Amino acid sequence: MSVDKGQMEAARSNGLSYWQAMRYVVMPQGMRITVPSLINQFIITLKDTSILQAIGLVELTQTGNLIVARTQQGFQIWAIVAIIYLVMITLLTWLSNFVQSKIKA
Numbered sequence: 040m041s042v043d044k045g046q047m048e049a050a051r052s053n054g055l056s057y058w059q060a061m062r063y064v065v066m067p068q069g070m071r072i073t074v075p076s077l078i079n080q081f082i083i084t085l086k087d088t089s090i091l092q093a094i095g096l097v098e099l100t101q102t103g104n105l106i107v108a109r110t111q112q113g114f115q116i117w118a119i120v121a122i123i124y125l126v127m128i129t130l131l132t133w134l135s136n137f138v139q140s141k142i143k144a
Contacts, residue, residue: 041069041072042065042069046064046065046068047060047061047064047065049064050063050064050065070142071143074135074138075135075138075139078134078138079135081131082128082131082132085124085127085131086124086128099120099123099124100120102120103116103117103119103120
């Protein structure tokens with residue numbers, strides 16, 4: 040999907056400058072189209088960060104592994120890691136819904 044070329048033409052024919060047309064007509068419509076996909080992609084990426092452990096990047100799962108190795112409290116640590124992931128995904132989902140509702144309003 041994209042913003043129809045006619046939207047820019049209509050804005051320009053109504054006397055808006057190029058930048059005004061971009062700011063008030065084209066960009067808001069573009070945001071409605073792109074923001075939900077961008078936030079969804081960010082959520083998917085966050086869920087898939089465990090794959091980064093395979094290439095050596097330290098992230099939440101790797102940090103959990105290190106703490107378990109030091110403390111020998113596997114269940115408690117993995118429960119905390121799961122809760123952190125759940126909170127992050129829930130907040131991002133809420134943010135996505137909030138942004139979508141503001142964009143549609």
